[in-house]
Amino acid sequence: MTVKGREASSALRAETRGGRQLFWTRSLGGPSPITGERSRVADGAVWRVLEPSRSKLAAALALGLKAPPLLPGENVLYLGAATGTTASHVADLVGPQGIVYAVEKSPRAFARLLASAGRWPNLAPLLRDVREPESYVGLVPMVGALYMDIPQPDQVEIALRNASLFLRPGGRLYLALKLSSLGRARTPKEHLEAAVRELREHFQLDAPIPLEPFYRRHAFIAGRSRA
Ligand SMILES: C[S@@+](CC[C@H](N)C(=O)[O-])C[C@H]1O[C@@H](n2cnc3c(N)ncnc32)[C@H](O)[C@@H]1O
Structure with missing residues (x-):
């Protein structure tokens, strides 16, 4: 998966869903403790979603x-x-x-x-x-x-x-x-x-x-x- 045409770091993934871009970071802290923030397990790791509407980064x-x-x-x-x-x-x-x-x-x-x-x-x-x-x-x-x-x-x-x-x-x-x-x-x-x-x-x-x-x-x- 790439982020703006570059190889994503191993801790960052990009995804386009329903025309919207969002990102996932490989969590060091397990499932999300943040209200309303989704997490999922993939490739043996927990990933947390980083959404443009919730984070300026x-x-x-x-x-x-x-x-x-x-x-x-x-x-x-x-x-x-x-x-x-x-x-x-x-x-x-x-x-x-x-x-x-x-x-x-x-x-x-x-x-x-x-x-x-x-x-x-x-x-x-x-x-x-x-x-x-x-x-x-x-x-x-x-x-x-x-x-x-x-x-x-x-x-x-x-x-x-x-x-x-x-x-x-x-x-x-x-x-x-x-x-x-x-x-x-x-x-x-x-x-x-x-x-x-x-x-x-x-x-x-x-x-x-x-x-x-x-x-x-x-x-x-x-x-x-x-x-
Ligand atoms: C927009 S929020 C930060 C959101 C956060 N960066 C995020 O993306 O999850 C701005 C924060 O700056 C803090 N802040 C404002 N003035 C500050 C100051 N002088 N010293 C430390 N923190 C301050 C506020 O209390 C507030 O929590």
């Missing part, structure tokens, strides 16, 4: 993000993990040799994230504010990839500050940008252009991927930090 994959986005054995800093829906799939993708450091500040979401993490040996939840990255220096090492999904007005600044502390040179950024959270002074298109301009000073970026029709006024930005 899946939406980006369906809309053109080059796959596989996260590599086996990679350490990832994940900002805005919420209850762990996408973060647990990212943990599946990096596999048992990688670790996903999943930062979330809402105690309520964090409680559910912790419950999932009990089943994913490589998911390390941190109850922290991503605007204070210094508070997790010493807990998070340098990582190969930074994934961020934080709908805040200072999304780009938060990404840059965390990248400067934790992303190794040449490491990759995956940013789900909520354009409507960036204020009313500019149109969503202008916000996206401004974000790309700012990020380009530090990253080589792929073309941004608009996440419509799955997420209104969202774009997914992927890039590689300049060494």
